[in-house]
Amino acid sequence: MRRHSALVILIAAFSLVAAACASTGTPSDGAGGDGDGVTIGVLVPLTGEAGAFGQIVADTAQLAVDEINASGLNPCGQINLVIADTQTNPEQGIREGNRLMDSVGVVAIVGPTSETMVALVDSAITNEVVLFSPYAGSISLNALGGNFVYRTVASDxxxxxxxxxxxxxxxxxxxxxxxxxxxxxxxxxxxxxxxxxxxxxxxxxxxxxxxxxxxxxxxxxxxxxxxxxxxxxxxxxxxxxxxxxxxxxxxxxxxxxxxxxxxxxxxxxxxxxxxxxxxxxxxxASADTDLPTYTAFAALHKEKLGTEAGPFSANSWDMMNLIALAMNAADGCTGAAINDALRSVSSGGTVVSSYEEGAKALANGTDIDYNGASGPVDIDETGSVTGSYxxxxxxxxxxxxxxxxxxxxxx
Amino acid sequence: MRVLQLILFGVVTGSFLLVGTIGFALTRRVEGFLNIAHAELITVSAFGTWFMNRELGWNFFLAGGIAVVGTSLLGLVVARLFYDPIKHLGSSVLLITSVGVTFFLHGIAEGSIGTGIRVFDIPTPTVLSLGELRITTYQLAIVGIAIVTAVGLTLFMNRTRTGMDIRAMAINRDLAASRGIDIRATSRATWLIASGLAGLAGVLLGVQATLTTDLAFQQILIILTVAIVGGLGSLYGVIAAAFLVGFAMDLSVLWLPGGYRPMVAFAVVIIVLAVRPSGLARTAG
Missing domain, CATH: 3.40.50.2300 (Response regulator)
Structure with missing residues (x-):
């Protein structure tokens, strides 16, 4: 017994610590589906080392959704956001991502970092949920992206x-x-x-x-x-x-x-x-801060949130607008419908620079090319954009x- | 020359591990369970020092001193509140409770400190060089503090009444009680010393590293490694294990990609346990 006691304690202790590392997050409520509104999950690190970046994405996503909802032009009704914290921990990100898909029933998940996003690709495709990140640059996503998997940031x-x-x-x-x-x-x-x-x-x-x-x-x-x-x-x-x-x-x-x-x-x-x-x-990765679309966004950010637009803020803004425009262009309000329409609103049509402008053009039957605050955001076949640095x-x-x-x- | 420099790094790594582990090993020896929350006491001390030093602008030595004493008292309070009432339920329950305490302290730290990185307000260290060998004054201080800690604790355990009571209690609690040793007072002394050492490790952590609220917790696996290699509770074993693990980790970069450095510590555990299942120490005494 004594020979094994140290090993048993070692294994028990390591398992406990591993379990402790993989803590569960706080559940938040929300409802998905279509009809009188859709729910989008915001899966970001709010605590841990990357917490500052996740907060920027969550704040900007909320800002964009507030503007989209206020315009009253979205055929899917009100967009609701459910925010989940990955704690800068991929395992926690995967758990929360699956929870958003399985229990909350979101049509899209925005904001995952590279590690979390790569791990969630299969479940997103199976569940027909759009995964969209403003900063996941991982090269692995070049091969995985383009179908349900998108980003408004260039590949690494x-x-x-x-x-x-x-x-x-x-x-x-x-x-x-x-x-x-x-x-x-x-x-x-x-x-x-x-x-x-x-x-x-x-x-x-x-x-x-x-x-x-x-x-x-x-x-x-x-x-x-x-x-x-x-x-x-x-x-x-x-x-x-x-x-x-x-x-x-x-x-x-x-x-x-x-x-x-x-x-x-x-x-x-x-x-x-x-x-x-x-x-x-x-x-x-940096938006061309001389672009009029960027300065307009930065001014709105300053006005509504009281702070300067941070890193990936413009990318987050464009991400939300593209998803909402895809809803306008799509035949339904499901993840699959958004996925089908997403690339078409990002390039090849009349250039528009805001959600409202794009939604009105789509209502008139015009094809649109959304050019946003972070740049032209033309989503290619790998689901990525070409960035500026x-x-x-x-x-x-x-x-x-x-x-x-x-x-x-x-x- | 590069090997000598890596050995020097190993001495510094081992010194920090020694200070980080020795209190953990002491509670394991006397109280009979693995106090996982030891790592969070390190966090509390590191951020306590940071707060007093950086936010309040106090002198670093004053801030560090208060943090060590404060952590020592916090460790005692935690033990009295959470561990003492359930002591009779055995070491497994205590171990799991300590994981709960870890969550509790970690949550408080994350909630009050927030995200991002923190560093102490201390000057850039002077670099001492001998040929191509280099060591900073801070690293030298860490080695010095580790030596003083090890020697001081050894003297304390062998020369003072309280130290000998602690040793007696570690060997046989009931027998120690029947021989007139005040078990409660001795247990209190153990918690104060062990938690104070966690506090000291926290100050050294902040001197050497860039702090995040997760950093100390990430060290618990290495601390467990050192404690187990050392023979779960033997103080001399811990000293040997701290340097063995330190050398193994730092010299490993000669043969392995640097990304594997922390894994080397676990490899040491496997090898040592395969050869000596009770750890480096000959007896658990």
Missing amino acids: LDDGKAAGLWLVDRGYKRVAVLTQNEESTISIGTAAADAARAQGVEIVADASFAPGQTSYQAELSSVLASKPDGIFLAGGQQSGVTILKEATALGYEGEWLLAADMAVPEVIEGVGADLMEGIAFAEL AIVGVKNGEWTGVEFYSADTFK
């Missing part, structure tokens, strides 16, 4: 191409790629390395690390041993801040290109502005735009 392939362009433009000779071991970061890291390599940049190290650790210096040391002049770090905020600090302590004096998650003020505050000034850059750098302790790659760059 473009993200990686933008990163690769910058690595080339910046004139680095030896670049190291350091990737967090997660779906979204791996696909950006791989795409960036491929894009830079294709342009003749030598990738001297391609390393990975697991998130949620107290220190990353062992992983970092293998990257620094290759003596890079630039490091592309596809990581999260928690890991990224620690890595930037530890790299400085280990004597790294080169430059950084960081993935989009790190382009927030908290990262500068966490690392220290002096360690990032002039040498840290980040690439992020900004490179921002730390200047006077703040993220400041230094380069913009328009969607045309990647077509």
